Amino acid sequence: MTHSADLADRLTEVVGTRGVLRRAGELVVYRSDGLPGYSKQPRLAVFPRTRDELVAVVRLLADQSVPFVPRGAGTGLSGGALADDVVLVGLNRLTRILSIDPVERLAVVEPGVVNVALTRAATPYGLHYAPDPSSQAACTIGGNVAENAGGPHCLKYGVTLNHVRAITAILPDGEIVRLGNAEGEVEGYDLLGTFIGSEGCFGIALDVTVKLSPNPQAIRTLLADFTSVDAAARATSEIIASGIVPAALEMMDGATIRAVEASIYAAGYPVDAEAILLIELDGLEAGLEADVARIEAMCSAAGARTVRVARDDAERARLWQGRKKAFGAMGRVSSHLVVQDAVIPRTRLPDVLAVIREIAERQRITVCNVFHAGDGNLHPNIGYDANDPDEQARVHAAMREIMATCVAAGGTITGEHGIGLDKLDYMSLIFSEDSLAAMCRLREVFDPARRANPGKVVPVHSCREWHGAPRAAWTA
Amino acid sequence: MVPASAAPSPAVAQNASPATTPSSSPLRPASTADVREIVGDAIAQKKPLRIVGRGTWLDAGRPVEAARQVSLDGLTGIVDYTPGDLTLTARAGTTLAEIARATADHGQWLALAPWGGDAGSLGATAATATAGPMSGALGTPRDIVIGIEAVAGSGELVRGGGRVVKNVAGFDLTRLMVGAWGTLGILTEVSVRLRGLPEQEASLALRLPNAPAAVAELVTRLRSAPIAPLGIEMLSARLAARLGIGQQPVVIARLAGNADAVTAQRAALGAFGDLLDVPDDVWTDLRTAEPAEATVVRFSSTVARFHEVWVAVDRLATAGDGYAHASVLRSSARVVLPHNAGALPDGALELLRGASRDTRIFERLPAALWPGLAPSRATDRLSAGVRTAFDPHRLLNPGILGETHA
Numbered sequence: 001m002t003h004s005a006d007l008a009d010r011l012t013e014v015v016g017t018r019g020v021l022r023r024a025g026e027l028v029v030y031r032s033d034g035l036p037g038y039s040k041q042p043r044l045a046v047f048p049r050t051r052d053e054l055v056a057v058v059r060l061l062a063d064q065s066v067p068f069v070p071r072g073a074g075t076g077l078s079g080g081a082l083a084d085d086v087v088l089v090g091l092n093r094l095t096r097i098l099s100i101d102p103v104e105r106l107a108v109v110e111p112g113v114v115n116v117a118l119t120r121a122a123t124p125y126g127l128h129y130a131p132d133p134s135s136q137a138a139c140t141i142g143g144n145v146a147e148n149a150g151g152p153h154c155l156k157y158g159v160t161l162n163h164v165r166a167i168t169a170i171l172p173d174g175e176i177v178r179l180g181n182a183e184g185e186v187e188g189y190d191l192l193g194t195f196i197g198s199e200g201c202f203g204i205a206l207d208v209t210v211k212l213s214p215n216p217q218a219i220r221t222l223l224a225d226f227t228s229v230d231a232a233a234r235a236t237s238e239i240i241a242s243g244i245v246p247a248a249l250e251m252m253d254g255a256t257i258r259a260v261e262a263s264i265y266a267a268g269y270p271v272d273a274e275a276i277l278l279i280e281l282d283g284l285e286a287g288l289e290a291d292v293a294r295i296e297a298m299c300s301a302a303g304a305r306t307v308r309v310a311r312d313d314a315e316r317a318r319l320w321q322g323r324k325k326a327f328g329a330m331g332r333v334s335s336h337l338v339v340q341d342a343v344i345p346r347t348r349l350p351d352v353l354a355v356i357r358e359i360a361e362r363q364r365i366t367v368c369n370v371f372h373a374g375d376g377n378l379h380p381n382i383g384y385d386a387n388d389p390d391e392q393a394r395v396h397a398a399m400r401e402i403m404a405t406c407v408a409a410g411g412t413i414t415g416e417h418g419i420g421l422d423k424l425d426y427m428s429l430i431f432s433e434d435s436l437a438a439m440c441r442l443r444e445v446f447d448p449a450r451r452a453n454p455g456k457v458v459p460v461h462s463c464r465e466w467h468g469a470p471r472a473a474w475t476a
Numbered sequence: 477m478v479p480a481s482a483a484p485s486p487a488v489a490q491n492a493s494p495a496t497t498p499s500s501s502p503l504r505p506a507s508t509a510d511v512r513e514i515v516g517d518a519i520a521q522k523k524p525l526r527i528v529g530r531g532t533w534l535d536a537g538r539p540v541e542a543a544r545q546v547s548l549d550g551l552t553g554i555v556d557y558t559p560g561d562l563t564l565t566a567r568a569g570t571t572l573a574e575i576a577r578a579t580a581d582h583g584q585w586l587a588l589a590p591w592g593g594d595a596g597s598l599g600a601t602a603a604t605a606t607a608g609p610m611s612g613a614l615g616t617p618r619d620i621v622i623g624i625e626a627v628a629g630s631g632e633l634v635r636g637g638g639r640v641v642k643n644v645a646g647f648d649l650t651r652l653m654v655g656a657w658g659t660l661g662i663l664t665e666v667s668v669r670l671r672g673l674p675e676q677e678a679s680l681a682l683r684l685p686n687a688p689a690a691v692a693e694l695v696t697r698l699r700s701a702p703i704a705p706l707g708i709e710m711l712s713a714r715l716a717a718r719l720g721i722g723q724q725p726v727v728i729a730r731l732a733g734n735a736d737a738v739t740a741q742r743a744a745l746g747a748f749g750d751l752l753d754v755p756d757d758v759w760t761d762l763r764t765a766e767p768a769e770a771t772v773v774r775f776s777s778t779v780a781r782f783h784e785v786w787v788a789v790d791r792l793a794t795a796g797d798g799y800a801h802a803s804v805l806r807s808s809a810r811v812v813l814p815h816n817a818g819a820l821p822d823g824a825l826e827l828l829r830g831a832s833r834d835t836r837i838f839e840r841l842p843a844a845l846w847p848g849l850a851p852s853r854a855t856d857r858l859s860a861g862v863r864t865a866f867d868p869h870r871l872l873n874p875g876i877l878g879e880t881h882a
Contacts, residue, residue, distance in 0.1 A: 104779050148644045159642065161651070162619055177858065184776030184835050185808070188877055189660075189859050190605075193618060193651030197644050217702055241560040243583060243672015284704055287737025343640040347560035375642045376561075415642035423645075431646060434632035438866065439647040445861035457646065 004043050007064060007087070011046045014056045019093075021045040030088055033074040033081040034135070035422055036336040037386055042069070042083035047090040051110070051206050054094060058204060059174035061087060067451040068172075070200040072112065072143025075135040077339050078420025080147065080199050080456055089204065091142050097121050098207060105212045106165060106182060111142025111205045118210070127212035130157040133416070134324045142205050148197030150416035152248035152323070153280075155374040157213065159416065161196045166209040169195060171202070172452040182209040194442070199418050200453040202446035216282035219247070220292050221310040221319055224299040225273035229253050229357070229369070232275035233349040235302035236373040239279070240346045242298065244291055249374030250278040250323055256330070256368040256381075260322045263329035267322025268315075273305070277373065278323055326370045327381070334366065334383030338395065342403060344411035346376040355405050356380050363398040365391070377415035378406065403429065419457045427459055436462035502528065502545035508664040511627045514546055515662065515871070519631055524871045527658040529600030530569060533592055535769070536604060537657055537876040538850070539843040546662065548599055554578055555665060556639060563622065563639050565667040568599025584670045587614040591772075591810075591839075593764040599663040605655030608763055609707040610730070612805025617654050620668050624653050626661030629867025639667045652862065658873045660866035674706075674732035679759065680745055681752040684710055684725040692783035694727070697748065698804055699779070703741040706730040708804040709762065712790050715799035719761050721754055725790075727804070730759060762801065770798070771813040771820060772839040773828065782807040785835070788827075796824030810839075818842035825849075855879050 008022045021027050022044050031039045048054040061068050069083035071090050081088075094110035097118065101107070102125035109118060115136040119128045132151035133139055139149070145167065150159045157163075166180035180192035195202050226232040232251055239249060252260070254274040261271050269276055277299065281291050296307045310316040322329075330337050344352050353369065356378075360367040371379040380402055384395045403413050403426050413419075413426040427436060440463035444450065503525075505511045518525050526542035528534060530549045548569035556565040559582035566575060573594035575586050590596065590606035600606075602624065607616040614620075623637030626649075636649025653660055685691055691710075698708060707730045711719065716726045731741040745751060766772065777785040786802050789809040793800035802809035813824055819842075820828070828836075828849055838850045863870070863879060 148648075150642060154642070158615075158619060159644075161648075162615070175857075177856075183778050185774070185837060187837055189862050190618060190651045190655050191858055191862070193654075194648050194862075196651075197648050201647075214700075237560055240562060243562075245671070284702055284733070284737055284740060286702075286740030287734045290734045290736050343642050345558060345561040345563065345640060347558055372642070376640055377642050410638075411640050412638045412643045412645050414645050415640070416644055418644055419646060427646060430638065431635065432633065434628075435634045435636070435646075435649065438628060438630075438632060438634045438649065441865035442647050442649070442652070442862065445858060445865055 007066060008044050010060055011044065011057060014060060015046055015048050015053050019047045019049065019053075030071070030074070030083065033071075033079060034077045034339070035079045035420070036338060037392070038079050038082055038421060040082040040084040042088035043085050045088040045090055047093050049093045051094065054089075054091070054204065054206065055170055055174070055176070057089060058170045058172070061451070062172060062174040065449065065451070067454045069453050070142070070146070070204045072140035072146070073114070073135070073138045075139045076143060076147060076420065077341065077417040078414065078422045080418050080420030080453070081143075082421055084455065086454065091204070092140060100125065100212070102127065105214070106209055107212055108182075108207050108209050109141050110207060111140060111145070113141045115139050115141060115144060122212045125212070126215050128215055129210060130154075130163055130213045131160045134327065136324075141208050141210065145196050145205055145208055146198065146200045147416065147418045150372070150375070150377070152250050152372055155249055155372065156245050156247045156282075161193060163211045164192065164196055164208060165211060167192060167195060168206045169203040170206055172447040172449065176206065180209070197418070198446070199420060199457050201443050201457055203452060216247070218285040218288050219280060219282045219316065220288055221316040222277075222279040222281070222292065222295060222307055223269070223310070223319055224277045224279065224304040224307040225270045226275045226277070226302070226304055227273065228303070229275045229353050230350050231303035232277050233353050233373070235277060235299045235304065236349055237347050238298045238302060239295060240374060242294065244281075244294065246279050246295070246374060247282040248278065248280040249372070251369065251371055251373035252276050252278070252323065252326060253369040255333075255366065256326050256370045259333050259368065260326050260329045263325070263332055265322050265325040265329050267318050269322060270306075278319060323370070330368060330381065330383055333368075334385065336384050336386040338382045338384070338399070339417070340378070340380045340382065340399060340402065341414045341417040342378050342380075342406040342411055343415035344376045344378060344406050344409045346374070348409040348411070349373065349376065352378070352405060352409050356402055359398050359401045359405070363394045365394055365398050367398075372415070375415065376411070421456055424457070424459050427462075433462060500544070502547040504547050504550040506550045508625065508627065508633065511546075511551070511662050511664050512631065512633060515627050515629065515631050518544070518871045519869060522869065524874045527603075527662050527873055529603070530571065530595070530597045532596045532600070533840065535840045535842065537873075538846050538878050540873050540876050542874065548597060548662075551664060559584060562670045562672070563641065563667060564670055565623070565639055565665060566598050567665055568663045569597050571595060571597055572601065579670055580673070583673050585673050586620070586668055587671050588617060588620055588668070589759070589763060591763050591766065593760065598666050598668070602654050602666045603656065603658050603663055609709050609759055609803060612708075612803050613704075613706050614671065618651060621650060621654050621666060622669055623667035624650050624663055625665035626653055626663045628661040629869060629872045634661060637667065641669050657876045659863060659877055659879070660872070662872065675734045676732065676738045677756055678731045678738050678742055679728060679754045679756050680731065680742065681721050681726045681728045681754050682745065682749045684727045686725065688783050688787050691786055694748070695782060695804055698727070702744045703729070703731065704733065704737070705741070705805075706732050707759065710786060710802045710804065711762075712793050712800040714793065715765065715801055718765060718799065719758055721752065721758070728754060728758060765799075766812050767814045769815060769842075771796070771815050771841050771845070772810060774808060774810045774837045774839055775835050776806070776808045776837070777835055779807050785809055792824060792827045795827055796821055815842055818844050820845070850878065
């Protein structure tokens with residue numbers, strides 16, 4: 001049993017006064033993450049500055065049997081970093097890049113290193129860190145590991161999982177373990193692969209060894225515009241089926257295009273288009289033009305009005321900024337925005353997008369689509385006013401219908417944002433009780449006391465041996 | 477089929493577990509329901525099972541003591557293949573050859589291409605995480621498998637991942653089962669991502685120098701050359717000869733892409749020396765070169781030490797009357813030593829014992845050699861916990877990972 005004031009005092013001994021937030025007013029900012037519609041207040045927030053402080057914090061929490069939620073930059077879109085009356089462990093002060101080895105093409109970073117900062121540090125060596133979530137200017141490598149984050153260029157280069165070689169992690173009970181091996185292979189279970197994407201339920205990464213990728217010799221960025229979403233979807237399916245693997249293949253619909261073009265992120269997209277595809281090809285200079293020509297032909301055959309190739313780096317950067325800042329640009333359209341996330345088989349893009357449109361009309365909501373079309377990774381984004389209960393109810397109903405549609409098409413309920421809090425209810429759409437129970441037992445291998453990110457990822461009722469929520473350890 | 481080993485050397489015989497000696501013919505489930513029944517019976521009778529896939533490589537992994545064998549050669553067939561999605565789902569016992577035939581019709585392929593050839597099954601390739609010469613460029617089973625269905629040792633039917641190429645729903649049971657050697661569950665279905673077959677290909681060989689410094693320089697230059705090969709493999713002289721590429725050590729590269737890309741890459745490789753065109757079949761021949769009975773050890777290394785590892789592996793291959801090859805893209809080398817009634821030449825044994833423990837993985841060994849060469853790893857808490865979470869009674873391939881000898 002722990003009194004939170006006592007705990008705060010003891011945490012302060014570890015991290016200093018400026019490293020602990022305990023007053024309600026100070027904690028307000030940590031009530032939400034990138035997902036609107038939830039508000040959960042942490043009991044305390046603690047911000048270690050060094051690895052040693054982090055280890056001491058986790059061990060203190062273990063010693064006191066206190067549940068906690070690890071948090072990176074708080075850009076997550078599934079509510080995974082929300083701490084409901086438990087301790088929030090902020091990792092955003094652990095920002096050191098410990099090493100960059102251009103020969104091995106590896107970097108070792110602390111969990112709070114911002115995604116784009118790593119690429120910036122690798123640039124002098126002609127290298128970059130491949131996974132590039134839209135939030136890469138703010139999100140952290142630790143958060144990327146927790147969510148197994150993706151991004152536009154994951155179509156060709158793979159998600160976080162494919163770029164992490166090793167992790168030193170502290171388990172919730174304070175034990176430090178080494179997962180994977182930066183210098184080669186390891187025998188036995190892929191505990192590293194299991195840890196990645198575990199949404200902060202298995203422990204906290206103290207350091208992460210990631211692969212750095214050589215910058216491609218040549219890049220071509222194409223913008224194809226269409227008068228219908230359906231035509232753009234068909235072009236996408238054609239391109240994927242052709243076997244050419246673009247570095248990225250993104251779609252934005254008319255509503256998104258117009259929001260972007262009306263914002264400071266205006267990228268020069270055609271505002272009268274109903275859909276655009278942003279297609280990037282990269283690799284060797286030789287042969288790239290031939291692939292560009294094939295892609296142009298496929299887009300034209302599917303009904304593209306124009307296909308233009310970015311002339312230089314500046315134009316390419318502008319085209320990409322419009323895509324990556326699209327969520328921000330939608331702030332102009334409505335007060336709240338749910339960025340949804342689901343994946344479908346790529347041949348199903350045209351018909352699933354049509355069904356989503358039909359659901360939106362029936363529920364009288366606005367859905368904007370900006371997503372990783374090449375992966376079949378949809379982001380149907382719903383703008384709404386969270387203060388309007390009727391609209392909120394319709395948004396939730398539509399969301400559930402959209403998820404059910406994607407699952408029925410052979411898809412899944414999240415491609416890169418995670419389950420967190422938001423998608424707990426959908427887990428039973430895709431996993432049997434047996435599978436969910438197995439996941440519960442897997443979590444208990446890493447965290448037998450279930451103190452790390454309690455209540456997330458797997459619905460509590462699926463854990464057959466669950467004996468009450470761990471927050472019972474608290475007293476006020 | 478039982479691994480032919482026999483005649484263990486007296487020094488290790490006492491510690492050696494006998495190889496699987498099934499009391500009767502293997503169980504041959506034809507459906508996931510059959511597999512559930514088999515595991516259910518094993519639980520009820522507390523009798524362990526040896527899962528053998530299609531039985532093509534039974535000397536892989538440590539010897540297993542089990543009452544019954546479960547062969548998955550009857551659990552076959554492609555369950556779902558929509559070419560436009562570039563994904564495929566097949567039952568675990570489906571051969572890679574069958575998948576290759578089905579996908580080639582649509583200009584696609586499953587880029588696993590593991591050691592051992594295409595007679596093996598998709599399930600065994602996933603369960604053992606067996607990679608091959610393309611894995612440096614195209615990924616290992618960990619990257620290519622997107623979903624699994626398995627009957628856990630607890631009797632539960634579990635699914636991980638799915639049939640889409642991007643998926644972070646729930647804890648990653650797929651990653652856990654891939655490479656678990658069947659010790660967590662019997663894989664019944666596996667989903668994979670596919671690739672389009674390259675428009676053009678060219679396989680080329682160039683001479684590999686002997687001096688370590690020259691090897692290091694060549695590898696460094698190859699890694700930064702303007703090429704995007706599907707594989708670059710160094711071959712010892714004996715292996716090169718076996719594959720019909722002369723009597724000297726060589727590097728072979730598999731170039732792919734459209735016509736312009738292949739032409740340009742060929743020119744770029746030409747800067748490294750005289751090129752010899754070799755048939756594209758060389759990659760299949762490389763994968764199937766291993767004798768039915770062989771000791772196979774894999775050494776993984778850093779880029780910086782790779783040339784040293786190569787020299788050591790080449791020496792080991794020579795001492796053991798075998799051959800060596802190494803992936804430039806993965807900095808990983810394999811040595812293949814044929815053996816005679818379970819014995820290796822003393823010189824080779826000596827070198828194997830001396831190799832750093834961190835970097836070597838024994839793929840195949842005669843049963844008698846396991847305890848002496850690869851004593852069990854201390855079982856870490858997490859791995860033991862994972863095993864208990866899925867196979868609480870230790871019924872599936874007990875001992876194959878060295879976990880029960882600790």
